[in-house]
Amino acid sequence: MNGNEPAFLSLLHISDLHFGPPFHPEVAAALLRLAPTLNVQGIIVSGDLTQRAKREQFIDARRFLDQLPRLPTLVIPGNHDVPLYRIWERFANPHGLYKQYITDDLQPILRVNDAVIIGIDSTAPRTAITNGRISRRQLEQVAAAFQAAGEAKIRIVVAHHPFAPAPDILKDKRMPFSQRAIQQFEELNVEVILGGHLHRAYIGNTLDFYPGRHRDRGIIIVQCGTTTSRRGRGRESEKNTFNVLEIFATTIVVNHYMYFSQSDAFEKISCHIFRRFATN
Ligand SMILES: [Fe+2]
Numbered sequence: 001m002n003g004n005e006p007a008f009l010s011l012l013h014i015s016d017l018h019f020g021p022p023f024h025p026e027v028a029a030a031l032l033r034l035a036p037t038l039n040v041q042g043i044i045v046s047g048d049l050t051q052r053a054k055r056e057q058f059i060d061a062r063r064f065l066d067q068l069p070r071l072p073t074l075v076i077p078g079n080h081d082v083p084l085y086r087i088w089e090r091f092a093n094p095h096g097l098y099k100q101y102i103t104d105d106l107q108p109i110l111r112v113n114d115a116v117i118i119g120i121d122s123t124a125p126r127t128a129i130t131n132g133r134i135s136r137r138q139l140e141q142v143a144a145a146f147q148a149a150g151e152a153k154i155r156i157v158v159a160h161h162p163f164a165p166a167p168d169i170l171k172d173k174r175m176p177f178s179q180r181a182i183q184q185f186e187e188l189n190v191e192v193i194l195g196g197h198l199h200r201a202y203i204g205n206t207l208d209f210y211p212g213r214h215r216d217r218g219i220i221i222v223q224c225g226t227t228t229s230r231r232g233r234g235r236e237s238e239k240n241t242f243n244v245l246e247i248f249a250t251t252i253v254v255n256h257y258m259y260f261s262q263s264d265a266f267e268k269i270s271c272h273i274f275r276r277f278a279t280n
Pocket residue numbers: 016018048078080197198199
């Protein structure tokens with residue numbers, strides 16, 4: 001399907017690191033060994049770097065990020081990166097430690113190899129601590145950011161919380177107003193949505209659950225499992241996973257990796273190929 005044409009962009013997508021009690025150091029070490037061999041040009045971290053948004057957890061997360069290959073990297077916060085029990089802090093300065101140790105940009109933009117990737121802060125520390133939100137204002141900001149970024153060979157958005165329900169009908173919910181967001185992303189020619197939060201992978205298409213206006217294509221959804229914690233759920237209970245995306249002119253390939261304790265290594269277990277429909 002790809003012939004001999006090279007990918008113009010490869011991305012490592014990890015998520016839900018959960019530094020703190022659930023963090024799994026052996027698995028993280030396996031990722032750090034493998035990452036330099038993956039031949040990617042960018043790294044996406046889709047939230048929940050810590051378990052309880054504590055200073056020492058952010059320090060450990062920062063140290064881990066610094067050990068990844070030195071590549072353009074986009075990081076967004078998850079709901080575990082704002083304090084749950086330190087209520088005063090949650091209301092007064094929910095992202096204070098995240099900003100201090102990870103990045104002070106809560107809506108980062110990554111331009112790499114003619115791709116434009118926009119991160120969205122879907123945490124809602126004051127209203128929806130677990131399930132997240134995406135506001136109309138954020139959607140307007142995303143539209144403006146894509147416009148300002150100019151021509152792109154591909155547009156991608158990243159948000160911690162899911163726009164699609166988990167397909168295994170555990171009780172997770174998609175974010176409220178997800179369909180409004182998806183419609184907006186379709187209008188913007190976004191081709192891929194990256195996320196986390198569910199602690200199990202889901203690689204599919206918005207058409208799987210929402211017909212949308214353009215029923216011929218939809219948007220590819222890539223939900224990452226927990227890459228380095230013991231909090232895997234459902235089919236990925238006690239499992240750790242990540243993805244490598246390869247973007248070609250005519251296709252998008254999502255390679256799904258899982259950690260195996262027998263080999264103490266991440267191994268590729270599936271490969272998902274999608275045709276691209278965008279004309280830009
Ligand atoms: Fe998480």
